[in-house]
Amino acid sequence: MDIDFMNSFHGQKAMKYFKEGYNCAQAVFLCYAEELGMEKSIALKLSSSFGGGMGRMREVCGAVTGMFMAAGLLYGYDSPTDRQAKAGHYKRIQELASYFKEETGSIICKELLGLTGDQFSHVPEERTKTYYKKRPCVQNVGIAATILENYIQEHQS
Numbered sequence: 001m002d003i004d005f006m007n008s009f010h011g012q013k014a015m016k017y018f019k020e021g022y023n024c025a026q027a028v029f030l031c032y033a034e035e036l037g038m039e040k041s042i043a044l045k046l047s048s049s050f051g052g053g054m055g056r057m058r059e060v061c062g063a064v065t066g067m068f069m070a071a072g073l074l075y076g077y078d079s080p081t082d083r084q085a086k087a088g089h090y091k092r093i094q095e096l097a098s099y100f101k102e103e104t105g106s107i108i109c110k111e112l113l114g115l116t117g118d119q120f121s122h123v124p125e126e127r128t129k130t131y132y133k134k135r136p137c138v139q140n141v142g143i144a145a146t147i148l149e150n151y152i153q154e155h156q157s
Helices: 009-019 024-035 040-054 062-075 083-104 109-113 129-134 137-154
Strands: none
Touching (some): 009 024, 009 137, 024 040, 024 062, 024 137, 040 109, 062 083, 062 137, 083 137
16 A cells, blocks of 8 residues: 555645644544544544553554544444444454554554653653654654545545
8 A cells, every 4th residue: 555645635634633732543533533524522532532552551553543433433333243344344444554554663652652661651742843853643643544545545435
């Protein structure tokens, strides 16, 4: 999959949202949620817990989580007994994750940031020029949003 996030509508939109101060999950989820008719404040609240690798615990990257949430809105299942739909959706999610991992090396926040240990502060860092220089987060939200954009284009029926 070609991940040209610099020329992707959703990639650029997600990066813009991240630079405005939204967390990584919010930045990716919001660009799709708005298009699907979800109220902006609801989309932001729903995705707010997943920034910084889930509440800054540095687990699954928030950009990936935002992509998964948007994929759920687009393709998710709603019947607990539809095993075929559930399996198909999980396959889709694993495919999206593999594209992200292929592009970035991991889907885990602390690995993407080069952090070690398990003690992380709940207090977000201030968004300064230094913050943006030392982190791949802006690019990662662009990558995640572009992966989903490409997936949608490739799977239109």
